[in-house]
Amino acid sequence: MDFLSGLNPQQREAVETTEGPVLILAGAGSGKTRVITHRIAHLITARHVPPSSILSVTFTNKAAGEMRNRIGNILAGVGMNGQPLLATFHSFCVRLLRRDGDALAPIRPGFSKTFSIYDDDDQLAIIKAAYKRMGLDEKAMPYRNTLSAISSAKSNKETPQDLYNRATDPRVTKIAAVFEEYETALRQANALDFDDLLLETVRLLYHDAETREAWNRRLSYIMIDEYQDTNRSQYELMRLLTQRHSNVCVVGDEDQSIYSWRGADIRNILDFEKDFPQAKVIRLEQNYRSTKNILEAASVVVANNKERKGKWLWTDADEGDVLTIYPAYDSENEALFIADTTEKVLRQHPEYKVAILYRTNSQSRQIEEALRRYNRAYVVVGGTSYYQRAEVKDIVAYLKLAVQQSDSIALARIINVPARGIGKTTVEQADKFANEGGISLWDAINHMLETNAFGTRAHAAVRVFRDLIVELAEAVERLPLNEALAFIEERTGYRRMLEQENTPESQARLENLNELMNAAAEAVERGESVADFLDHAALVAQTDSIDANAQVTLMTIHNAKGLEFPMVFLAGMEEGLFPHSRSINSEAAMEEERRLCYVGMTRAEKRLIMTWAKYRRRFGGGEQERTMASRFLKEVPSNLVINMGVDEDDVPSVDLSSERQFVRDESRKNLYTGKTYNSLENISAFFKERGINTTLRPSSPPPAQRSAPPAMRPPQAPVAPRQTAFTRPPVAPPAPPQVSDDLPPWETGPSKSPTPITAGRPATPVGTRPPGPAPVRPIGPPPVVNRPPMPPAPVQKPPVRPAGQQMIRQPEQTGLFGDANSLFPPVQSKTTLPKAPPSPKSPPRTGTVVEHPKYGTGTIVRREGEGDDAKVVVIFQRYGMKKLVEKYAGLKKS
DNA sequence: CGAAGTGGGCTTTTT
DNA sequence: GCCCACTTCG
Numbered sequence: 001m002d003f004l005s006g007l008n009p010q011q012r013e014a015v016e017t018t019e020g021p022v023l024i025l026a027g028a029g030s031g032k033t034r035v036i037t038h039r040i041a042h043l044i045t046a047r048h049v050p051p052s053s054i055l056s057v058t059f060t061n062k063a064a065g066e067m068r069n070r071i072g073n074i075l076a077g078v079g080m081n082g083q084p085l086l087a088t089f090h091s092f093c094v095r096l097l098r099r100d101g102d103a104l105a106p107i108r109p110g111f112s113k114t115f116s117i118y119d120d121d122d123q124l125a126i127i128k129a130a131y132k133r134m135g136l137d138e139k140a141m142p143y144r145n146t147l148s149a150i151s152s153a154k155s156n157k158e159t160p161q162d163l164y165n166r167a168t169d170p171r172v173t174k175i176a177a178v179f180e181e182y183e184t185a186l187r188q189a190n191a192l193d194f195d196d197l198l199l200e201t202v203r204l205l206y207h208d209a210e211t212r213e214a215w216n217r218r219l220s221y222i223m224i225d226e227y228q229d230t231n232r233s234q235y236e237l238m239r240l241l242t243q244r245h246s247n248v249c250v251v252g253d254e255d256q257s258i259y260s261w262r263g264a265d266i267r268n269i270l271d272f273e274k275d276f277p278q279a280k281v282i283r284l285e286q287n288y289r290s291t292k293n294i295l296e297a298a299s300v301v302v303a304n305n306k307e308r309k310g311k312w313l314w315t316d317a318d319e320g321d322v323l324t325i326y327p328a329y330d331s332e333n334e335a336l337f338i339a340d341t342t343e344k345v346l347r348q349h350p351e352y353k354v355a356i357l358y359r360t361n362s363q364s365r366q367i368e369e370a371l372r373r374y375n376r377a378y379v380v381v382g383g384t385s386y387y388q389r390a391e392v393k394d395i396v397a398y399l400k401l402a403v404q405q406s407d408s409i410a411l412a413r414i415i416n417v418p419a420r421g422i423g424k425t426t427v428e429q430a431d432k433f434a435n436e437g438g439i440s441l442w443d444a445i446n447h448m449l450e451t452n453a454f455g456t457r458a459h460a461a462v463r464v465f466r467d468l469i470v471e472l473a474e475a476v477e478r479l480p481l482n483e484a485l486a487f488i489e490e491r492t493g494y495r496r497m498l499e500q501e502n503t504p505e506s507q508a509r510l511e512n513l514n515e516l517m518n519a520a521a522e523a524v525e526r527g528e529s530v531a532d533f534l535d536h537a538a539l540v541a542q543t544d545s546i547d548a549n550a551q552v553t554l555m556t557i558h559n560a561k562g563l564e565f566p567m568v569f570l571a572g573m574e575e576g577l578f579p580h581s582r583s584i585n586s587e588a589a590m591e592e593e594r595r596l597c598y599v600g601m602t603r604a605e606k607r608l609i610m611t612w613a614k615y616r617r618r619f620g621g622g623e624q625e626r627t628m629a630s631r632f633l634k635e636v637p638s639n640l641v642i643n644m645g646v647d648e649d650d651v652p653s654v655d656l657s658s659e660r661q662f663v664r665d666e667s668r669k670n671l672y673t674g675k676t677y678n679s680l681e682n683i684s685a686f687f688k689e690r691g692i693n694t695t696l697r698p699s700s701p702p703p704a705q706r707s708a709p710p711a712m713r714p715p716q717a718p719v720a721p722r723q724t725a726f727t728r729p730p731v732a733p734p735a736p737p738q739v740s741d742d743l744p745p746w747e748t749g750p751s752k753s754p755t756p757i758t759a760g761r762p763a764t765p766v767g768t769r770p771p772g773p774a775p776v777r778p779i780g781p782p783p784v785v786n787r788p789p790m791p792p793a794p795v796q797k798p799p800v801r802p803a804g805q806q807m808i809r810q811p812e813q814t815g816l817f818g819d820a821n822s823l824f825p826p827v828q829s830k831t832t833l834p835k836a837p838p839s840p841k842s843p844p845r846t847g848t849v850v851e852h853p854k855y856g857t858g859t860i861v862r863r864e865g866e867g868d869d870a871k872v873v874v875i876f877q878r879y880g881m882k883k884l885v886e887k888y889a890g891l892k893k894s
Numbered sequence: 895c896g897a898a899g900t901g902g903g904c905t906t907t908t909t
Numbered sequence: 910g911c912c913c914a915c916t917t918c919g
Contacts, residue, residue: 419897558907
């Protein structure tokens with residue numbers, strides 16, 4: 001079989017150069033994955049390399065899984081003797097240590113192959129405990145800082161003693177002390193953290209010649225993807241594995257190095273030619289992904305960096321659309337714009353996948369709310385992943401403890417969950433005892449029970465707990481994993497606790513636990529052990545959960561690395577947010593931000609829209625603060641972009657105060673899984689990834705869940721009347737009945753806006769907030785947000801994200817992409833504003849029964865404000881409570 | 895002991 | 910807005 005056809009000459013060379021060290025400098029979208037998969041296929045078929053002699057290391061499990069699929073596809077007809085090893089560095093290390101870890105025991109006292117893996121939650125728990133014992137103050141020395149100091153010391157192979165010796169200020173001395181406690185705790189629990197997985201593997205291979213030789217013999221071809229983001233220990237691992245041969249092929253792009261904060265060392269890629277002087281360097285510079293405009297814009301931006309080898313990608317593709325920059329008034333407007341534009345684009349291109357990318361996870365919330373407002377299915381990658389959820393971690397902690405009682409972190413986590421009368425004091429006593437004796441919490445508890453060291457009440461409670469764990473341990477020995485989990489959930493009372501709580505949240509948690517058992521059942525079917533299951537739970541990364549079927553995906557730009565989408569939004573392009581304020585003082589950090597921007601931009605195949613908000617709240621409660629456009633926006637050549645803002649102060653806006661409230665309420669009601677909604681897909685996807693079948697659940701629920709009962713919808717075509725308000729004809733019509741939040745954007749100038757009132761406007765301020773200046777419309781259509789009607793109070797939904805296609809048809813219109821011929825319809829008249837109807841002479845009082853043209857009969861329950869601004873809160877018989885601007889509402893006494 | 899409530903303080907990015 | 914530590918009250 002020929003795996004060379006269809007490749008360009010450079011790609012072909014990369015595939016054919018199988019012997020000796022190879023450095024592939026692969027620009028964004030240059031067919032890197034294709035090269036790797038074809039290279040593996042070529043090795044197997046043309047060079048007759050046994051598949052099991054090939055190791056290919058990727059950055060995420062997701063990437064590994066995808067690679068597995070692709071290789072499976074292209075080698076479908078080929079009889080293979082074994083499988084190539086496709087792994088992340090971390091999963092490879094776990095595998096190696098679980099297999100050959102015995103040799104490590106002499107070097108790392110207390111180590112055994114049954115080690116557990118501690119994730120950052122577990123790490124944090126250790127740090128907190130250490131702080132408490134040592135009387136340290138979190139405010140003076142944040143946990144996170146300490147943790148990252150420890151992590152970077154570890155990656156430099158420093159011991160606590162080393163850190164202590166080089167300490168120049170008392171803070172570092174304290175960190176060294178915490179570090180020591182931390183290391184003790186890990187060893188005590190026979191646990192490894194993520195750094196250890198790599199470090200201990202390196203130590204094992206370094207010290208134990210036999211293991212090293214064995215792996216060197218076994219793996220004769222090694223490929224490493226995303227090489228620019230490897231760290232020191234990964235580099236050393238690579239060296240140790242390539243001692244017998246130097247058939248190592250690394251693939252990377254220095255412009256896409258975005259993990260230096262995690263210890264990634266860009267020198268690894270820059271110095272590869274020094275490490276291997278005979279290395280062959282191959283450059284892949286033809287981009288197959290993006291339009292010319294996108295590629296050029298991204299290239300110009302990243303060219304502002306000084307620390308780079310410098311390369312210029314080219315493409316045969318068409319120019320495509322120009323990029324769009326949308327300056328929103330505030331972050332809510334930004335979110336609504338994104339949601340609205342997504343709808344329009346998907347209506348025109350139902351086959352598109354849309355990615356909404358941002359710098360920080362916290363930006364997702366408002367965008368999610370806006371998308372939900374449109375009933376648009378979406379997947380959030382990141383935030384709290386499935387295995388990070390408290391309930392899952394709790395049950396997993398029971399499982400870990402049942403398997404290995406020395407896991408003190410697991411024990412501390414669940415000793416009183418559900419509450420069983422073991423209070424803080426009791427736990428502290430045991431913890432103290434354990435620490436002084438250098439033993440595990442479990443041993444401490446047992447010892448204290450024997451010696452009657454607890455009070456009577458505590459003694460009884462702890463005893464019950466101890467017996468419980470013993471019972472669970474037996475059950476885990478005896479039962480298949482899924483049944484063991486069910487047993488744990490019953491026997492510990494955890495399930496009962498959630499059932500009794502009986503809130504939407506607890507229901508969702510129960511669902512998550514069910515899903516955990518499903519995953520366990522599937523693992524059992526595949527013949528996996530408990531240890532395998534726990535390893536997965538620890539190593540599954542958030543990126544691994546990306547659902548390829550989801551049409552709209554939200555994630556950080558970091559998470560988007562390696563992915564591509566026809567349509568990409570980059571949100572929050574503001575100074576201080578992106579580039580992030582923490583990077584603004586360092587040139588190197590700024591360059592990394594710029595590379596991140598490059599990564600984000602080059603994810604886009606066809607359309608790229610970058611948005612920013614002129615005002616943004618930094619914290620939930622605070623005031624909105626003025627922002628500045630990101631410098632990266634200014635680096636984009638102006639001929640490649642349409643900027644929808646004319647000048648800084650002239651910003652379109654959809655400012656909808658009660659909309660906002662509504663959206664918030666809705667999202668609160670639907671808040672069954674916290675921040676993310678990928679939990680269920682996530683877990684099955686991950687566990688299936690190992691098997692052959694990676695079909696994911698459909699991301700849309702059955703139609704029944706999507707649509708509201710018709711009876712509860714507003715009587716007429718839902719959007720049309722509101723739409724009139726947005727596409728107001730030049731001559732002011734009689735003011736339509738309006739809900740206060742329905743004011744078109746250009747009438748709802750927020751009071752803080754510095755814009756002076758434009759000449760020619762009605763003297764009376766229009767809008768809900770005086771002195772509402774009406775920002776003049778810039779070019780382009782109004783950032784119309786077609787809102788579906790208020791749905792009824794949501795029915796309790798299962799914790800599958802309420803999803804599905806847009807259920808409400810929106811009127812045809814020439815929107816941002818509505819017209820295939822012109823990106824933007826003609827500029828609209830900006831001078832016309834509706835005249836306000838005269839205010840009623842005697843305002844209706846609270847309690848008055850009124851008639852609304854659309855909502856029917858209701859009762860006024862509150863009045864707010866005076867004059868043109870007056871708002872009334874009315875409870876309608878059929879539509880519930882609404883806040884209306886009196887002068888627009890068209891209320892009649894009945 | 896433990897649920898529930900208060901108040902202060904911050905939000906990069908994640909294998 | 911959300912998390913976390915701390916307080917209060919049953």
